[in-house]
Amino acid sequence: MSIIQVLFFALSAFAIGSAIMVLVSKNPIHSVLWLILVFFAISGHYILLNAQFLAIVNIIVYAGAIMVLFLFVIMLINVKKDSEPQKQFLVKLLGVVAGGSFLTLLVALVKQTAQIQGRNLLMKDGVIGLIHPLGKALFNEYVVPFEISSVLFLSAMVGAVIIGKK
Amino acid sequence: MEQHSHITLPKGSIEKTTTTLNIGPTHPATHGVFQNIMEVDGERVVSTEQTVGYIHRAFEKLAERRPLYQITPITDRLNYCSSPINNMGWHITCERFLKIDLPKRVDYLRVIIMELSRISDHLICNSIVGVDTGAYTGFLYVMQYRELIYEIYEEVCGSRLTTNIGRIGGFERNFTNTAFTKLEKFLNEYPGVLREFEKLFTRNRIFMERTQGTGGISAARAMNYGFTGPNLRAAGVDYDVRVQQPYSSYQDFDFKVPVGTTGDNYDRFLVRNAEMWESISIIKQAYQKIQEFKGADAEIYHADVPEYYLPKKEDVYTKMEALIWHFKIIMGEIDLPKGQIYSAVEGGNGELGFYLISDGGRTPFRLHFRRPCFIYYQAFEELIKGGMLSDAVVTLSSLNLIAGELDA
Amino acid sequence: MQTLTNKALAVQRQPMTFWERLYLINIIKGMMITFSHMFKKQPTIRYPEQKREFSPVFRGLHVLNRDEEGRERCTACGLCAVACPAEAITMEAAERMEGEENIYREEKYAAKYEINMLRCIFCGLCEEACPKDAIYLSETFAPANYTRKGFIYDKNDLLIPNPLTNAADYAKAKGVQA
Amino acid sequence: MALTNAYIQEKLVEKFNDQVFQFSTDSGILSFESAAENNLKVLQFLYEESSLGFTFLTDLCGVNYPDNQGAELVVVYHLHNFIENIRIRFSIAVPVTKSDVFTATKLFESANWMERETYDFFGINFIGHPNLKRILNVDEMDYFPLRKEFPLEDQTRIDKDDEMFGRG
């Protein structure tokens, strides 16, 4: 097994384990922390795929900003462990069964799809994940979506402020 | 819907979005001994409940068991930042009550000591405001020069903080030349330091923003709350006991009463600073007047009242009459006249009143201190309501609350 | 509110000028002040090595005085104990016996004389109260100790050295440098 | 117009007749008494009457005279007129068995804590006070320490020999 495979499996196991912990943690703060670990694992995958820019942006945006916001909100409203509402066991069980069957269904689907059989991906080579080509593409072909997204973001910010001010 | 049934909220809890913070009694901002149970909404203070009494020492009860001269050490511990004012306020009360007239030189010496202690009091208050806004260094700069004041005290009475300075009828000893030299040193060095201190804070925008518009109170409310001293003057009322009811020959001096306009923390800071400048000018005038006494006049340091002022030590050793007076005074065997008196002085942070009732016994029948801190700490809630938590801290220190005085 | 006196003086409270609004100018001014203090002489008294001269009237530890012949001056009249607001002084009087004239000056003397330094507030009233030139506060400050019993100063701790038998120490206690 | 003690006395007598009494002048301050139930009326009159204008409550304290049967507890108010620069002293007496006094907190915010203190020290019951509980002492205290019958000292003290002080 090559070093890349080792890393891949380690990171995958890490990601899935942490994701499960997000689910089962009773305390939302713990959930947030586990989710941050998931994001780190995913960033690790990005690095494996040599998508450096996305890896670092993933950490800055998700781990550094979004999750801080989550943490902030949880601390602000200070939800206690015991006051966290719990669904009934049956509902939970149903949820797990539904998620599991969803997974099974999709896996089965993937197994049957012929187009992707035997196709490999390029792991650490290739330059498209680096900042230079990405920047070129972003500011040439995709400049209009880029600007639109910035407007979207601005309006979201304004919206958040307005909602918060109420 | 039944699945919601377990989410029952306690009554009123939906409206309650505040947190209860318990500030004190060992919180750094409370300087030891107050407790504020604050309701805060985020950083905003919604309400607060002040608890005091953490160093209640029963001064008033204690004073009922002590002859007059032994009460002086107790008054030391009222507002310990300016003990000499308390000492002298007590002595002035006794002298008024016992109808003792003081020589002018004693008055002027007292004025010097009192104004020195006013400076040290305001100095601590203002530098603590600085500390509570986060600037520690200015505090240390001025503390160095407070040491000069302490040296003068030490030269006069032998102690630094709880001075027990002066006696009923005058001082326990004449000022030495060293004391005057030290006073001159103080007068030379101090203005520069004060200027530096002002430069460090007064026009610094961070400091101005921290103090302006916080902890403000209107003149009418301040009076209703019983404010006196710098805190009332900051609100715009130029009430000063030194001017209104002069004691210790304050009428002989030319000084101004600084007043503010809004009564906020910045005004209080400015008023205290301005008062320090006035105090320096008063000390200079008094020192000049003292130097005009020549010859035997320059040796006067007490009134000639053998009933209340201890005779000279040499006389005690040699003369019978002096020994008898000595014994009578120390044993507290002199009956006080019957009656009552209220007498006030301008203490470090307001009108410090002494209400003395005598039933003709040897100790006061009842002695009540009008402690300015105690009276205006009540207004704290009104001062900080709606402000930020940080404002509350600054307001607390800029009110110059001295726990020893507050709790008595 | 009308003014009560003609002495009122409004404090200088101008609005911020443009330059003050910029924060930086005044911050730099303040930093210059603190910087200039780096080169100032430090007033620090490095205590255990350097000692500060106390004033001659400093109110520190008590001493019991003797006269020139080395006799104790205290006559146990109790005035100091009465004058003490902290009630820190305890004494027991005794009659002087034959043959003790060279130890005690008066016919009565303090057989036991204790001051509880933990109670004492060093107000100096005992010194003033003494009609016999016997008790003084000294320029030595009271040292700290580990136990309460280390603060009960009895006569041995308080008396100054005997000028006849221990002249050198006596001179030291008087502050006369030998 | 300078406000004089005589004028104040005249005004008070005019308004309250014989319900105010015991006028005297101690060290330049006019003192008088009234019945306990009239205290608020008197204070209000002093506050609101424009020619008097005692709008500043300097001090409020209690005194205990254990020998005055039926009037053991006294509440003393010191009032101050800033503009005329004059003080007056006003006191009321109540028996220790039924020490009910109307609160002055409606007129003066500053009376709030001073009344609490007086309650704490003497047990005078201020009717209508918004928050009448002990202020300086612990809530568990079961006596009113400044009354004359209670001792000053902590009885548990061990390091003092009282006999030597003639106070034993």
Next chain:
Amino acid sequence: MRPVRFNLNPKEAEIADAISMGKAPDGVPGDGFFATQLSSVVGLARKNSLWPLPFATSCCGIEFMATMASHYDLSRFGSERVGFSPRQCDLLMVMGTIAKKMAPVLRQVYLQMAEPRWVIAVGACASSGGIFDTYSVLQGIDQVIPVDVYVPGCPPRPEAIIDGFMKIQDLVGQESIRRRNSEKYRDLLNSYGIQ
């Protein structure tokens, strides 16, 4: 002018008297060489890094300010980091009157402190009540918490506070690192009702 200026025999403090010292009972073997060396090194470190918690209630607190300030500068001893959080401090400096209302608070603060902790009672009021022999004042804080060093004076001069501080330093420097686990120490705490 006074006829005498100095008291030549201020009482020497005997470190063996301190509540934290005391001989090991017979039959307890002494620490090995390494443990002794470690103890002394740790003691040296601790004594130079005593972070005080100023429990300043009144006058002595003002003198403590003077002690902290430039003229006396307690920081020379490595102690300028005053903290008001009991967890972080090593030395509880009780300065000023402790009323009976305050006593439980003081005790609470002591309990919250992390071991090893020392207590110094500064001034007459904290040590013994001073002139306040009244119904409301605790007559010495050693009624509620164990005190290592008393500093007399009302308030003590900064020199005296530093003197007391150096006494504490001596004590800290000599303390064995095992002391806090010893039976004797537990007994001491038990006598104050602290588990």
Next chain:
Amino acid sequence: MTLLSFDWALVIEKLILIVIIVLTTLLITLYTTFGERKVAAILQDRPGPNRAGPFGLLQPLADGLKLIMKEEIIPTSASKWLFILGPGLAMTASLMTSAVIPWGTDVHLFGRTIALQVADINIGILYIFAVVSMGVYGIMIGGWASNNKFSLMSALRAASQAISYEIAMGLALIALLMTTGSLSLKTIVADQAAGNWWNVVYQPLGFIIFFICAMAECNRTPFDLPEAENELNFGYHQEYSSMKLGFYLFAEYVNMIMSSAIMASMYFGGYDLPFFDETTVAPNIAAVIGVGTLLIKIVLFVFLFMWIRWTIPRFRYDQLMNLGWKTMIPLALFNMLLTGALILAKL
């Protein structure tokens, strides 16, 4: 250039470099704490710690040993793992920044050319940004886990402060990137060292913004609201004792050193000693000179941090937010536009 080239000699070399850098940083930090106390003392006319060892030089060791030997208290009501995690995270995050800082020019040892930089990733600045944004977790988690209202409040303050000032910081950096055209710190420093002006000449406003934001990110006065001792009683580390407290205190100083290093590298030429031609000396000596120069620059910045801290008061929460959102961000935007305009005008 990728992150995944596995040359084992390189890995060992990097590991050694990491160990050296971390240890040096810790040692410097140890003495920075001492320096802070000394600087404060000297600014305040007092001698400062001088009794532990010669000139008090053993003071930080004494503090460290004392903290290690102190009892660990984990409040019963606190959440235990997070309580331990908090200080660890704070420490790790602050140390991680050191990876991309070029400490000097290349060294030639044992026939190898060793770059004095742990990782020259071509998005170095973004990496710094990511790590800085992680730094706040230590404070938040610690503050929350203490289960103390003051700590919680401090955690909230820290979070909002960090997020607000990161934006202005990023915008200031973007302006810098427009002039340098590279995200790699090594390139940025090399450009400045190659005889060009230091970047601060092109970006004076940007530097001031960056400096202020760095102060805010390090929680230094006037932005030390999370630990404001007069209000929050040291805030988030209130409940911490022993070495966990030490970690928090340490992390603050590490942060300070790291941000000084970044500022020195990005705006003040990094290891470049002005008016000195490195090519005239042997490369190894040049590297040593470079490292020394960088360290001196760092020390100067750290001194500036301390000097400011011991001079001015701190902000209030709302003023801090106002300054961040209403002053720093518009200013940074303006700076960016100005830079852009100037670059276009030159072309």
Next chain:
Amino acid sequence: MPIQYYIYLCLALFSIGVTGVLTRRNAIVVFMCIELMLNAVNLLLVAFSKMFHGYALVQNATSTTGIDAQIFVFFIMVVAAAEVSVGLAIIVMMYRNTHSVDINFLNRLKN
């Protein structure tokens, strides 16, 4: 590396997210699970981008095939950030009004 590995990984993460949305009642956790799903999709996008890029490189050494997917991921992140800021504001408001973060509580909206 076969593309299936990545697909399975992303599916697993996505399903965990779905399960979370179904089983948890805390609005914040539900929200976090949605973020998890988004991330799973992002990872898959990048994986596919690299797959196609690899095949395109064989034909043309300077090809930038697949870059659009990465830019798409970038946009998804932007949208996610916007969504989170609004969503959390809503949660805070909801908490202020109902003092709960229970999503079932929101059912009351229809009454």
